[in-house]
Structures are given as C-alpha cells and as structure tokens.
Amino acid sequence: MAVSATTSLDIQKIRDQFPVLDQEVNGKPLIYFDNAASSQTAKSVVDALVKFYEKDHANIHRGIHTLAERSTKDFEATRERVHKFINSAEADEIILTKGTTESINLVAHSWGTKFLKEGDEILISQLEHHSNIVPWQLAAERAGASIKVIPIDEHGDIIMDEFKKLLSNKTKLVAVNYISNSLGTINPVKEIIALAIENGATTLIDAAQAAPHVKIDVQALNCDFLALSSHKMYGPTGVGVLYGRRDLLEAMPPYQGGGEMIKDVSFNGTTYNDIPYKFEAGTPNIGEVIAFKYAMDFIDELGHENIQAYENELLEYANAKLELVPGFIPIGTAKKKASVISFLVKNVHPYDLGQLLDVKGIAVRTGHHCTQPLMDFLEIDGTVRASFAVYNTKEEIDTFCEALKNIAERFN
Missing domain, CATH: 3.90.1150.10 (Aspartate Aminotransferase, domain 1)
Known part of the structure; x- marks a missing residue:
C-alpha cells in the first residue's frame, strides 16, 4: 500500500x-467499499469536533463572551472555506444546512413557493436520488406544476437529444445530479446548465456524490443552485451546503422561522435577516460545521x-x-x-x-x-x-x- x-x-x-x-x-x-453512502471521517475532522465540545462549546452569533466568539469565528470560517472550495462569488451565497436533502427541500419549498406557477414544468433525470425527486413532486403539487423526466440509455447516460426536446417555454427548473449515486455516471452538467439557461430555466445541481471526487466551480458551471453533503467528503454527518445566487436567495422567502433568521420581531410582524442567515433558523450543528472545514482542507491538500x-x-x-x-x-x-x-x-x-x-x-x-x-x-x-x-x-x-x-x- x-x-x-x-x-x-x-x-x-x-x-x-x-x-x-x-x-x-x-x-x-x-x-x-460503501463510500457513496458515507465516507469515513478523517482524524483531523474528529479532532476538531472533540476540541469544540471540550474547549469551545457555546452557541453562535448571540453571545459576547469568549467561548461564543470563538465558536462564531470558527463557524463562519467554515462558510468562508466552502465559498473558496466551490468558488462562489461571495461567502454570503453559502447556506449551511443539515445535508443535501435539506438543501434541495429548501429550494423546492422557498424558491418553489415564490416562482413556481400552475402549468410550469420541472425537468429531472431518470438517474435522480429520491431527495431530488420527492421535494419537486411536493413543490409541483403545491403549485399545480408538472414533472418531466429526462431519459437515459441502457448504459446509464442521459440522452441529450431527448433533454433538448423536453425543454420548452414551460420549463421553469432543471434539477439533475452531477454524479449518479447508483451507477457512478458523470453527467454533462455544464452542457445541461447552458441549455437550460438558453431556455430561461433555473438550474439546481445535486453535487453530493461529486464533491469528494471532482473539483466544483459554481461560477464556471454557471448554475443557480448547488447542494452537497459533508458526510460524503470525509466529514461529519448532519452538515450540508446550499449554494445559491444572491439575487435568487434574496428574492426567496424564508424556509423556516425562528431565531437567527430575523432582524426584528413583534406580534404585529417580523423583519427577516439578510442572507445567508435568513435561511439558517435555530441552533445548527455547530461543532460538526466547524469540523467540516478540516474535511475540505484534507481534500484540497491531496x-x-x-x-x-x-x-x-x-x-x-x-x-x-x-x-x-x-x-x-x-x-x-x-x-x-x-x-x-x-x-x-x-x-x-x-x-x-x-x-x-x-x-x-x-x-x-x-x-x-x-x-x-x-x-x-x-x-x-x-x-x-x-x-x-x-x-x-x-x-x-x-x-x-x-x-x-x-x-x-x-x-x-
């Protein structure tokens, strides 16, 4: 070895x-050999998690004492690390979630509530994980939209000619995975995104399988949304990322209500926080988010x-x-x-x-x-x-x- x-x-x-x-x-x-489900966790990640719980455990963004400030600083350092890892335009376009599934559900609920209308069509591929199917079914049902499926051939490749035929003035969203978790197919996502943009559609890429294997550059891909999970990247469970373009995130309503996602609350109404905090209600998996930074360090070092x-x-x-x-x-x-x-x-x-x-x-x-x-x-x-x-x-x-x-x- x-x-x-x-x-x-x-x-x-x-x-x-x-x-x-x-x-x-x-x-x-x-x-x-079960890494597509969840990779093992690097020792540097485990050490960071232990350090948080032994030395720095405090809630973030809400305290002025030393432990709270240390936790906040380390938490935000992970957001900055993700920003650089996927080359977003700015760190505020990075929403920290529980995983790819929550990230996709956030878009389906929040973006879908704002932008999906009756008669709209959502295109997904035959290769999708349930987490990139069911949220869109729910969103389509709420809006009166419909789902169209991009077919694949017997080898597991998307049939691009059929995808082009499905695109129409009704296509509101194209949501596909970067790499198939079942078959390992690497999809031509850059071409898919370009064709969707030409047609005026919004795009979401499920990069859960891609993040540990290929270099992701959201600006080069030119996607509107991208989701990934820490636990497939040698990091802890319960941590994920949603990248979204600033203009879309700012236009979308909050996904959940509670602490952190507000500026002012009264019984007469609430003013929401700026992005990314508008979409990060409640206390997150602070230690796991902090430790996730070291998983990205591990990947980039190799x-x-x-x-x-x-x-x-x-x-x-x-x-x-x-x-x-x-x-x-x-x-x-x-x-x-x-x-x-x-x-x-x-x-x-x-x-x-x-x-x-x-x-x-x-x-x-x-x-x-x-x-x-x-x-x-x-x-x-x-x-x-x-x-x-x-x-x-x-x-x-x-x-x-x-x-x-x-x-x-x-x-x-």
Whole structure:
C-alpha cells in the first residue's frame, strides 16, 4: 500500500488518517467499499469536533463572551472555506444546512413557493436520488406544476437529444445530479446548465456524490443552485451546503422561522435577516460545521486531480478483475464514471451477496440506493454497489474480487 502509480499520493499515509480502517470485522480486516453512502471521517475532522465540545462549546452569533466568539469565528470560517472550495462569488451565497436533502427541500419549498406557477414544468433525470425527486413532486403539487423526466440509455447516460426536446417555454427548473449515486455516471452538467439557461430555466445541481471526487466551480458551471453533503467528503454527518445566487436567495422567502433568521420581531410582524442567515433558523450543528472545514482542507491538500486520477485507477483495476467473476453483470456502463460499480451476480440475490461479503469483512451497499425509478427503468429490484475512496487499495480490490468469485462459484 505504497504510492499510487498514477499520482504522488502516499496511500498508506492517507489510510493512517482514518483509524476506523484499522480494525477487524467478523474476524477479517475491514474493507470499506460503501463510500457513496458515507465516507469515513478523517482524524483531523474528529479532532476538531472533540476540541469544540471540550474547549469551545457555546452557541453562535448571540453571545459576547469568549467561548461564543470563538465558536462564531470558527463557524463562519467554515462558510468562508466552502465559498473558496466551490468558488462562489461571495461567502454570503453559502447556506449551511443539515445535508443535501435539506438543501434541495429548501429550494423546492422557498424558491418553489415564490416562482413556481400552475402549468410550469420541472425537468429531472431518470438517474435522480429520491431527495431530488420527492421535494419537486411536493413543490409541483403545491403549485399545480408538472414533472418531466429526462431519459437515459441502457448504459446509464442521459440522452441529450431527448433533454433538448423536453425543454420548452414551460420549463421553469432543471434539477439533475452531477454524479449518479447508483451507477457512478458523470453527467454533462455544464452542457445541461447552458441549455437550460438558453431556455430561461433555473438550474439546481445535486453535487453530493461529486464533491469528494471532482473539483466544483459554481461560477464556471454557471448554475443557480448547488447542494452537497459533508458526510460524503470525509466529514461529519448532519452538515450540508446550499449554494445559491444572491439575487435568487434574496428574492426567496424564508424556509423556516425562528431565531437567527430575523432582524426584528413583534406580534404585529417580523423583519427577516439578510442572507445567508435568513435561511439558517435555530441552533445548527455547530461543532460538526466547524469540523467540516478540516474535511475540505484534507481534500484540497491531496488535490482533486490526484484523488480523481487514483480513484479512476482503482475503478479500471476493479472492472478488469470483476470480469473474471462467474455470472458477473455490470449495471451502468456510462462513458464517464466516478469510482462506483453497481452489479449483480447471476443466481445470487443482492442482499444475500451483501451479507456473504460482510462475513468476510467487506462492506458494500445493497438495494435500490434511493433510486427506485431508476431500478424500475432497469427492470431490477436493486444492485450490489461497491464504491471506492482515496484510502482504498488494489489489495482490497483483490480480496473483494476473490471473495466474490468464491461466492459466485457456489451458485453458478
């Protein structure tokens, strides 16, 4: 587990920053291939979280004592860090939420309440996670709008010609993921955004899967909204980001009412706070937000280009090895993919396969991956999904493929 063949990354040094990997599960060394669901947390992140609760625990923005000022300063440092991480025009365009799901719900409720009208159309793709489907269904129902689905081909690629046909003067919003959590497809989001803008539509990008794997630049993408989650980026759970263009955020009504999102309150009426605070009602996950900064530091220190090159190396290596597994059926063979492999093995149910791999200390995800409409299109109940992160190794893939081969041979 030395240096990567394609980059200068020292993989063992990286693994040393994730103590959770140094353990046995069911008497076997843990192999963690469930990173698309949630990556493991870097030690620097854990240390920052512990420091907050041991030394700095106080509520933010509301106190003048030293602990409150330290907490506020560190909390706002994370907002500034996100601003630089995704290259927003300003830090005030960064709303700190509980995760991608809350970020999308915020837009669906607040933007949808303000801008969606009866007869409008919302375009989403066949690849979407439930969190980028259900909020729009709710918004469409409230407004009397409708949802149109951008189709994909048998490989898991969006059919761009069909997308262009769906665009019309009724299209109010285009909401798609950057990378599919189920299939690993990397969508042509820049082209999708450009076509939507030409048509006068607002755009939202679900970047939950993209943030740890590819460099995001919201100004270069020219999207209106973008959502991501900390827990897929080697950070803590319960923290997410909504990026929104200032003009849209200022035009949108608050998502929730309470403390922090107000300037003045009386029983006769309320004046709302400026962005971003207008959308951050109540006490947030302060320690987790503070710790999230260190997850972004970790990614930037390694470099997105290095991470992507190494993960692509793992993906190619695994694909070649898996071809030798009896009855192996790949699900999703898009032209451009992140380090996600969804598959079936002939005569073995995905749940059974997941349990049998767990006995060998190998963690994979099984099921529909919160993409039931996609599974319906593929005419399957679900898949087994192995997803790789920068701390995974070829040796782990060898062990995984050998275990899979042994299981498959028993059924084929």
